Amino acid sequence: MRTVLVTGGAGYVGSHTCKLLAASGYRPVVYDNLSRGQRAAVRWGPLVVGDLTDRARLDEAFAEWRPSAVIHFAALTYVGESVEKPALYHHVNVGGSRTLVEAATDAGVDRLVFSSTAAVYGTPQRTPIAEDHPLRPINPYGETKLRVEEMLAAAEAASGLRSVALRYFNAAGADPEGETGEDHEPETHAIPLAIQAVLGERREFRVFGRDYPTPDGTAVRDYVHVMDLAQAHLLALEHLERGGAGTQVNLGTGSGTSVAELLDAVARAAGRPVPAATAPRRAGDPPVLVADGRRAHDLLGWRPRFGSLDAIVETAWQWHTGALRRRRAA
């Protein structure tokens, strides 16, 4: 059985990917400090509790489990927090990734899949965004992800560690079988916040800006289902297993959804409107982020299965209402 070390596997995208790895014959060994993830989300393989910046702990994990590849999700991921704490973001996201790359290389691992982000592009000059678009992040979070991409490209030349950096657009939805989902505290992402508002768990959903240069004035994003993201990680691993060279790949559906359209979709799933108020724009938010996904298709053979926003939102709705029931029952 091929073993994969999955940093951040107790988190949102990581836990869905572990489920798919296990279903595809891999053994996912999660390496996570549980600072933002959940122990209960580690269900498809062993958990090593450790910090990305702890070289000795990483060495132990590599020695004990002897993975043939690494999938690297672990990071701090909030744009707003990164603006307030840039040094912390550099320490964890860049410093931690450097420690991981050194430990992996010394352990003889030559394949790595990295969670990058559309935030490396900054404010797009053209859309949809292809991978050769200029890389000008507008917040420290995006900067740290770009630094890691650069480090990985240099590592391939220096030590033969090949990697695929997957630039996700907006991860959304949940495992349709309800075994894992999005569970952040605090929650900052639009879909779970809208669901919480419609469920009465928060007073209202605050629409950050209705004065964007978009058809309805609200910001446009490319929401891609988290199980489709998980599938792309497997395909990226297979690309590396075939001897494929390191590269960067966008993961998005290619279709844009405005915040107003998103609220309509949540209202359809819930059967009632989302209580909403207008708020100022959020710092660091570009008006439009939509992926050109041709490279993911041509290089990896990836095509998102969840085509419609309603199908994506429905899985999020099912997860959150199920999670709410479980919390109330507990």
Ligand SMILES: NC(=O)c1ccc[n+]([C@@H]2O[C@H](COP(=O)([O-])OP(=O)(O)OC[C@H]3O[C@@H](n4cnc5c(N)ncnc54)[C@H](O)[C@@H]3O)[C@@H](O)[C@H]2O)c1
């Ligand atoms: N969710 C999105 O829309 C999105 C979009 C683009 C990129 N990404 C990237 O995908 C990855 C996963 O995102 P997510 O939404 O699942 O985040 P998440 O916060 O749910 O998961 C991150 C995991 O990393 C762990 N972690 C954090 N710091 C650590 C450290 N120092 N040592 C060990 N473990 C640590 C956390 O405990 C958590 O389990 C991140 O790298 C993120 O930047 C996410």
Ligand SMILES: O=c1ccn([C@@H]2O[C@H](COP(=O)(O)OP(=O)(O)O[C@H]3O[C@H](CO)[C@@H](O)[C@H](O)[C@H]3O)[C@@H](O)[C@H]2O)c(=O)[nH]1
């Ligand atoms: O209370 C809220 C929360 C969000 N939004 C808007 O909804 C959209 C989506 O926001 P959110 O779900 O917070 O995602 P993003 O800020 O677009 O960031 C996600 O997508 C980026 C890439 O597109 C990744 O880099 C990040 O890690 C990931 O969190 C944005 O236009 C926000 O302004 C609101 O209007 N009100």
